[in-house]
Amino acid sequence: MKIINLLRSSTVSMMLLTGLYSAGPAVAAEPIRIGSVLSTTGPASFLGDPEEKTLKLYVERINAEGGVLGRKLELIVYDDGSDSNKANGFAKRLILQDNVDLIVGGSSTGSTMAMIPLVEANNVPFLNMGGASVIVEPVRPFTFKLPHSDRMAAQKVLDDMKKRGFTKMALLSDTGGFGKSGRSETLKLAQSMGIAVVSDQNYGEKDTDITPQIQKIKSSDAQAMLVFGTGQAPAIATKNYQQLALTIPLYMSHGQASMEFVKLAGKASEGVRMPTPALLVADHLADNDPQKRISLDYKRIYEDRYKIDVSTFGGYAYDGLMMSVAAIKKVGSTDKVKVRAALEQLKNFYGVNGIYNMTATDHMGLDQQAFRMAEIKGGKFVEIK
Amino acid sequence: MSELLQFVFSGLTTGSIYALSALGFAIIYNASRVINFAQGDFLMLGGMFTVACTQLGVPLYLAIPLGVLATVVAGALLERLAIAPAGNSNVVSLIIITIGASMFIEGVVQILFGKNQHAVPSFSGETAIPVGGAMLLPQSLWVIGVAAVIVVFVGCFFRFTMIGKAMLAMSANREAAQLVGINTRMMLLVSFCMAAFLGATAGIVAAPITMVVYDLGQMLGLKGFVAATLGGMGSGVGAIVGGLLVGLLEAFVAGYVSSAYKDAVPFVLIIIILLVRPGGIFGAKSVDRV
Numbered sequence: 001m002k003i004i005n006l007l008r009s010s011t012v013s014m015m016l017l018t019g020l021y022s023a024g025p026a027v028a029a030e031p032i033r034i035g036s037v038l039s040t041t042g043p044a045s046f047l048g049d050p051e052e053k054t055l056k057l058y059v060e061r062i063n064a065e066g067g068v069l070g071r072k073l074e075l076i077v078y079d080d081g082s083d084s085n086k087a088n089g090f091a092k093r094l095i096l097q098d099n100v101d102l103i104v105g106g107s108s109t110g111s112t113m114a115m116i117p118l119v120e121a122n123n124v125p126f127l128n129m130g131g132a133s134v135i136v137e138p139v140r141p142f143t144f145k146l147p148h149s150d151r152m153a154a155q156k157v158l159d160d161m162k163k164r165g166f167t168k169m170a171l172l173s174d175t176g177g178f179g180k181s182g183r184s185e186t187l188k189l190a191q192s193m194g195i196a197v198v199s200d201q202n203y204g205e206k207d208t209d210i211t212p213q214i215q216k217i218k219s220s221d222a223q224a225m226l227v228f229g230t231g232q233a234p235a236i237a238t239k240n241y242q243q244l245a246l247t248i249p250l251y252m253s254h255g256q257a258s259m260e261f262v263k264l265a266g267k268a269s270e271g272v273r274m275p276t277p278a279l280l281v282a283d284h285l286a287d288n289d290p291q292k293r294i295s296l297d298y299k300r301i302y303e304d305r306y307k308i309d310v311s312t313f314g315g316y317a318y319d320g321l322m323m324s325v326a327a328i329k330k331v332g333s334t335d336k337v338k339v340r341a342a343l344e345q346l347k348n349f350y351g352v353n354g355i356y357n358m359t360a361t362d363h364m365g366l367d368q369q370a371f372r373m374a375e376i377k378g379g380k381f382v383e384i385k
Numbered sequence: 386m387s388e389l390l391q392f393v394f395s396g397l398t399t400g401s402i403y404a405l406s407a408l409g410f411a412i413i414y415n416a417s418r419v420i421n422f423a424q425g426d427f428l429m430l431g432g433m434f435t436v437a438c439t440q441l442g443v444p445l446y447l448a449i450p451l452g453v454l455a456t457v458v459a460g461a462l463l464e465r466l467a468i469a470p471a472g473n474s475n476v477v478s479l480i481i482i483t484i485g486a487s488m489f490i491e492g493v494v495q496i497l498f499g500k501n502q503h504a505v506p507s508f509s510g511e512t513a514i515p516v517g518g519a520m521l522l523p524q525s526l527w528v529i530g531v532a533a534v535i536v537v538f539v540g541c542f543f544r545f546t547m548i549g550k551a552m553l554a555m556s557a558n559r560e561a562a563q564l565v566g567i568n569t570r571m572m573l574l575v576s577f578c579m580a581a582f583l584g585a586t587a588g589i590v591a592a593p594i595t596m597v598v599y600d601l602g603q604m605l606g607l608k609g610f611v612a613a614t615l616g617g618m619g620s621g622v623g624a625i626v627g628g629l630l631v632g633l634l635e636a637f638v639a640g641y642v643s644s645a646y647k648d649a650v651p652f653v654l655i656i657i658i659l660l661v662r663p664g665g666i667f668g669a670k671s672v673d674r675v
Contacts, residue, residue: 204648236594265504266504268511
């Protein structure tokens with residue numbers, strides 16, 4: 001019996017050994033797991049959809065070139081349906097069940113804020129695409145934000161108004177999170193810059209007619225008008241603006257920086273100004289502009305693959321993925337704490353949204369230079385110097 | 386003065402869209418006592434099919450009837466595949482089915498046509514017409530005009546055609562209607578087709594103003610429901626008056642009070658109306674025999 005037992009156990013150990021042996025190289029090739037929670041359906045799908053497309057496209061490309069540190073990337077995406085409660089649940093799943101090495105995404109401010117407590121408690125580097133400043137104020141160790149903040153957008157617009165000598169403006173903002181936050185930032189900045197907000201109007205994100213509000217702006221003595229909102233309503237506002245024959249210059253926030261807006265608003269979009277990342281004006285950038293090549297490459301690759309216009313929102317996901325890869329390469333492993341430290345020390349990182357310089361006190365890393373003021377001329381975005 | 390006129394134009398345009406949506410609610414309610422929460426999606430489908438046709442190169446004047454036709458087919462399928470199999474389930478179950486159907490339609494549209502908004506060209510140009518200091522879009526005239534024509538058409542249908550009278554009979558007393566030989570199942574199908582037709586038409590004439598996106602129906606449907614309840618559920622005149630009232634109120638509140646309260650006002654109004662006149666403005670007084 002003993003002999004048989006011995007034989008048995010030795011066979012088992014032999015099997016284990018061979019098993020381990022053959023598993024050896026497989027362990028080294030363990031994929032790098034990148035988790036993502038995006039709003040690919042629901043009202044915020046105009047953000048989540050291009051983000052998901054971008055992440056899939058570039059993970060595929062990176063893997064085709066051999067991956068990172070000799071390891072393939074594995075992308076795990078969950079769709080929160082534009083519901084921040086679900087974003088929280090999926091973040092938990094990514095961290096506890098899927099064991100991801102880092103998370104890119106959170107499409108909106110709401111989803112991102114719902115995920116923050118989890119990533120911070122579990123020390124997972126988190127690069128998100130939420131818009132509002134509150135995500136990185138105060139700075140949280142593992143949370144990094146890719147898009148420009150609404151305050152920077154408001155700053156860019158008000159600077160341009162000031163340059164044109166306007167002292168009275170009208171503000172039209174949506175009643176959703178993005179518009180509310182944008183409104184309060186704009187009001188604060190306007191006050192400090194000596195621009196009076198003579199008409200302050202709101203609209204609902206799903207409104208189909210905004211003429212009464214714009215009529216009121218028309219009756220005020222505003223010299224320029226800013227619309228702060230995302231989604232389709234600003235395009236409707238632009239059409240209403242044309243209908244009511246307003247002559248004061250019209251500005252949009254960066255929430256409309258896509259060809260989609262031009263398509264929807266049609267001729268009414270001519271002459272509209274808005275702050276945009278370099279991506280949309282890439283064709284017109286000077287050849288020595290460091291952002292020109294990277295922006296044009298992203299645009300070409302994305303449009304070749306999906307046959308639809310590139311949007312700045314997908315660009316945020318691109319920067320998030322590339323930044324993660326850069327940090328992992330620098331550290332030489334996926335050690336979460338080290339990757340976090342590497343992200344915080346990222347300097348002169350050229351993304352499609354601008355040049356990122358992260359510091360311990362700034363987890364967004366973009367400065368005012370990252371925004372370009374663009375005007376729509378002949379159905380195209382043209383940079384205004 | 387020109388400001389007031391501008392608000393009236395705005396209110397009448399959106400009000401007409403709400404009215405047509407409300408009329409769809411009324412027709413299905415009369416035939417089945419069901420509040421069809423997929424009514425808003427009919428508006429969206431009409432616009433969406435038209436957009437899809439124009440993208441395939443079909444000229445607009447052909448794309449519009451095709452869009453209406455496709456939506457009517459969708460309405461008939463909804464009745465055949467979702468409502469009819471439920472048979473004699475109680476009204477609440479049927480209402481829940483329509484909510485499910487609405488989600489299903491939006492999901493399918495997301496997959497087939499994408500999640501982006503689509504613009505539809507205006508029927509007769511984008512140049513606004515100045516009227517007494519206010520600016521009126523030619524498309525607004527289309528919306529108001531088409532709404533008026535359809536209201537007359539629906540009125541005549543119920544008054545002068547056999548099918549229309551049969552549907553009225555059904556709304557008065559379903560069992561009695563069945564006893565005198567009215568095919569109530571058929572009538573239900575007809576009512577869904579009509580509601581889809583109304584929705585699609587409203588959705589298409591409004592599309593150049595509202596643009597089309599897969600979840601457009603949620604808000605338009607909800608406002609249509611408010612309008613129908615306000616006017617009196619099941620009343621044709623009530624649906625029209627309710628729709629125009631909600632549209633005008635929204636415009637005036639946005640213009641004179643604050644745009645922040647615009648959406649709240651119709652809902653507050655509905656609470657008041659239902660407290661004072663539970664049947665709505667034109668609704669029949671409900672009398673229960675004790």
